[in-house]
Amino acid sequence: IMSEFVEGFETMSKIGPCVSVFGSARTEPEAATYQQAVCFGKAMAERDWMVVTGAAAGIMEAGHVGAGRAHSMGLNIMLPFEQEANPIIAGDHKLVNMKYFFTRKLMFVKECDAVVCLPGGFGTLDEAMEVLTLLQTGKRDMVPVILLDAPGGTYWKQLQQFFADQLLGGGMIAPMDSHLYLVTDDCQVAVDEVLNFFTVFNSMRYVHDHLVFRLEEEISSELLADLNQYFSDLLTEGKFELSAALPEEKSEVDLKDLPRLVFRFNRRTHGRLRQLINCLNQRSIDDELRK
Numbered sequence: 001i002m003s004e005f006v007e008g009f010e011t012m013s014k015i016g017p018c019v020s021v022f023g024s025a026r027t028e029p030e031a032a033t034y035q036q037a038v039c040f041g042k043a044m045a046e047r048d049w050m051v052v053t054g055a056a057a058g059i060m061e062a063g064h065v066g067a068g069r070a071h072s073m074g075l076n077i078m079l080p081f082e083q084e085a086n087p088i089i090a091g092d093h094k095l096v097n098m099k100y101f102f103t104r105k106l107m108f109v110k111e112c113d114a115v116v117c118l119p120g121g122f123g124t125l126d127e128a129m130e131v132l133t134l135l136q137t138g139k140r141d142m143v144p145v146i147l148l149d150a151p152g153g154t155y156w157k158q159l160q161q162f163f164a165d166q167l168l169g170g171g172m173i174a175p176m177d178s179h180l181y182l183v184t185d186d187c188q189v190a191v192d193e194v195l196n197f198f199t200v201f202n203s204m205r206y207v208h209d210h211l212v213f214r215l216e217e218e219i220s221s222e223l224l225a226d227l228n229q230y231f232s233d234l235l236t237e238g239k240f241e242l243s244a245a246l247p248e249e250k251s252e253v254d255l256k257d258l259p260r261l262v263f264r265f266n267r268r269t270h271g272r273l274r275q276l277i278n279c280l281n282q283r284s285i286d287d288e289l290r291k
Contacts, residue, residue, distance in 0.1 A: 015050045018112050019044055019049055019051060019113065020052045020053075020112040020114070021053045023037060023060065023117065023119060024119060024120035026121070027057075027118075027120075032150035032152075033118050034062040035062070036151070037062035037066065038063075039066060040063065040190055041063040041065065041066025042067065044194070045068055047195065051066070055076040055089050056086060057084075059120060061086035064089050072089050074096065085097075109134065113198075115131050115144070116145075116190060116194070117145075118149075119156070131145055132177075132181060136270055144182070145182070146181070146183075149184070151186070152185060153185050163178070176270075179271040179274045196281055200215055200280045200283065201280050207248045209264055210262050211263055212260050215280070218242065224240060224242060226279075227276065230289050231275075231276050236264045238263065240262075241261070241263065242262075243262045244259070261280070
């Protein structure tokens with residue numbers, strides 16, 4: 001088990017920004033969902049992102065077909081069926097073969113910068129729901145999550161309706177939880193959702209009881225005032241404040257010069273936290289939030 005962790009973390013530490021792509025291993029190349037995955041992989045590779053998949057056939061292969069070998073990484077699971085590495089990634093130094101599902105899933109979720117799920121079976125649903133659970137409970141730093149259908153497809157739309165009717169209707173999730181993911185059947189919308197997430201927002205970490213957002217640029221005093229007015233419900237005390245890197249962050253040398261937004265987050269309403277990140281990236285507060 002430890003050797004899988006070491007190999008996985010070492011391999012992923014050497015690649016740039018990456019998106020984990022999930023989907024069925026049984027999807028045929030002529031299927032619309034396969035072609036959608038090819039489209040998405042190609043678009044992300046053109047922007048110098050790595051596409052990480054389970055390395056097998058179907059949607060996983062499609063993501064690699066679009067990205068090409070140089071921008072592909074594979075986390076293969078050793079099974080008695082379905083799971084030989086696809087020809088795009090087979091034999092590549094960025095292919096990691098794993099025996100255990102839980103180590104593989106950790107690599108997919110912990111080390112990625114975005115998650116895109118196309119239609120799939122039990123495994124795909126398991127992966128999608130785990131990512132949403134980790135975001136909802138704050139056990140994973142915020143990342144964009146896109147549930148991507150083929151053009152005109154209804155796979156994720158029907159699941160979204162189930163969420164609304166059963167989970168939200170039954171009081172088992174909060175209305176704000178819907179901000180943790182995006183459902184779309186448009187490849188370009190999915191690409192924009194990933195890239196726009198990092199327009200101003202760079203990354204986050206906790207320093208004691210403070211949540212620290214590292215930003216690509218310092219926000220305006222007007223936006224800071226708006227955050228304190230419209231997002232005060234996220235705070236346990238105090239207010240949103242601009243800061244330089246905190247002393248506890250000194251080991252993260254590559255981030256030391258980025259401005260910070262520092263605040264005491266309640267650690268409960270993570271869907272609302274995603275709304276805050278959206279406003280930072282838009283450099284303004286939505287009119288809907290002002291009402």
